[in-house]
Amino acid sequence: MNETVRETGQFERLVTMELTNAEIDSAKASAARRLSKDIRIPGFRPGKAPRPVVEAAVGAARLRSEAIEELIPTRLGTVLDQADLSPAVTPTLEKVDDIDGGVAVEVRITLWPTLDDPPPFRDREIEVEPPILTAEDLDAAVTRMREQFARLETVDRSAGDGDFVSVDLTVEKEGEPVPEASASELLYEIGSGLLVEGIDDHLRGRSSGEVITFRAPLPSGFGDRAGQEVSFTVKVNEVKAKILPDLDDDWVTEVTEFETVGELRDALESRLTDVRRRAAASQFREKALDLLVDDAQLEVPDLLIRAEMEDTFHRFVHRLETQEISLEDYLGVTGQTQEAFMDDLRKQADRNLRTRIVLEAVANQEEMEVAPEELAATIEMLARSSEQPDQVRKTLSERSRALLVVGDILRNKALEVVVAAARAVDKDGNPVDLDLRDPGIGADIASDEVEAQVVDAEEFEAEVVDAEIIDEES
DSSP states (O other): OOEEEEEEETTEEEEEEEEEHHHHHHHHHHHHHHHHHHSOOTTSOTTOSOHHHHHHHHOHHHHHHHHHHHHHHHHHHHHHHHHTOOBSSOOEEEEEEEETTEEEEEEEEEBOOOOSSOOOOTTOEEEOOOOOOOHHHHHHHHHHHHHHTOEEEEESSOOOTTOEEEEEEEEEETTEEOGGGOEEEEEEETTOOOSSTTHHHHHTTOOTTOEEEEEEEOOTTSGGGTTOEEEEEEEEEEEEEEEOOOOSHHHHHHHSSOSSHHHHHHHHHHHHHHHHHHHHHHHHHHHHHHHHHHHHOOOOOHHHHHHHHHHHHHHHHHHHHHTTOOHHHHHHHHTOOHHHHHHHHHHHHHHHHHHHHHHHHHHHHTTOOOOHHHHHHHHHHHHHTSSOHHHHHHHHHSHHHHHHHHHHHHHHHHHHHHHHTSEEEOTTSOBOOOOOOOOOSOSSTTOSOOOOOOOOTTHHHHHHOOOOOEETTO
16 A cells, blocks of 8 residues: 655645555445435335445446545545544545556645744733823713713703714715614714714704704614715704713712712722723733744644634624524624625634644643643533533533643643733833733633733723713703
């Protein structure tokens, strides 16, 4: 048997094998039995027709082709075992050529990329924004809270940023109305940029009774019509100013759990400082990982990227389906083309794979291991956070699934080592004190991407109060 394994790339191999006519003839019987299960042959039960009858029904060329396809996996498995190779994705059949006495077959193998050594990652200095909360920041946070309880008062003046206007909106395309985009007595905040591209510029300085006409694209949310150039006519009915509540102890007692303005400011300062510190820590973690991945300069095989893309795509579409959202609707709402979406998906897949490979190299270099009790604790944590804990425990106890969890734990451990080995500094090189608490392991089973979670600095404000602006006339 003539078999060769040739290196065609750092993580690719081309396997060439020869299959003799004798081997192919022997495989025809098995191929005929399989084919006879899928086709109706009068006078024979499925799978029971003899080879000559099946060959007459499907043709000699197809039966031979089917026999070759049956032989390839078995022979390839033997070659790969002898060469100690493990494909990372399904091998690709490149070509089958007729030769004297049989056929020559070429199969491309993609291996899982590995690094003998990760790039140096110790003693890196990584610049981050210091998590400093200024007096102005705190004042702005208090003002945002007051704005949530603002009342609207009609005023006899032109409108500016922060004011609300009641408008009638009429939309036409080439003289034809677009009723789904039109509205009456719509309340809109100038400066929010949330309605139509450029509308804020047209509304600033306008007074009640004025009518403005301008052209702009339809915003996302209008399906296939999104982005189309249309004519907007806006009539300003009223201008309403926000009147903020007085910042005093009575207001604080009424709308929060605190009794004085001082207590509220102290609580906001403490929580927002902590939030900024955690956000800076997330930025630090992400930068430490990005530097490591970029330094590796690793080229991931295209077949592996495509497999990762396909897996990510199917999982994403499944999540959309659970929310009864089609991919087309999602693209329309987000304003993406399918080409741009797939290009972004490819970049994400490439980044995910390179991240995984580099972190695995760190784990190997540091000789990391996962103890059985550590694996069991992680599975239990994941089960308890699931709506079907018993099913999760059962699924993750299977060997193949458990190995995926082990891989996630090792990569998270590797990331913690990389982060701990770096130093956070400001733009002047001064040390920055960060909250580098471990965000948790195993949050996403078999995820190939380590994600840093950045917390919104306004998150705490939403916990303190939950209110809406009140229109005094409503």
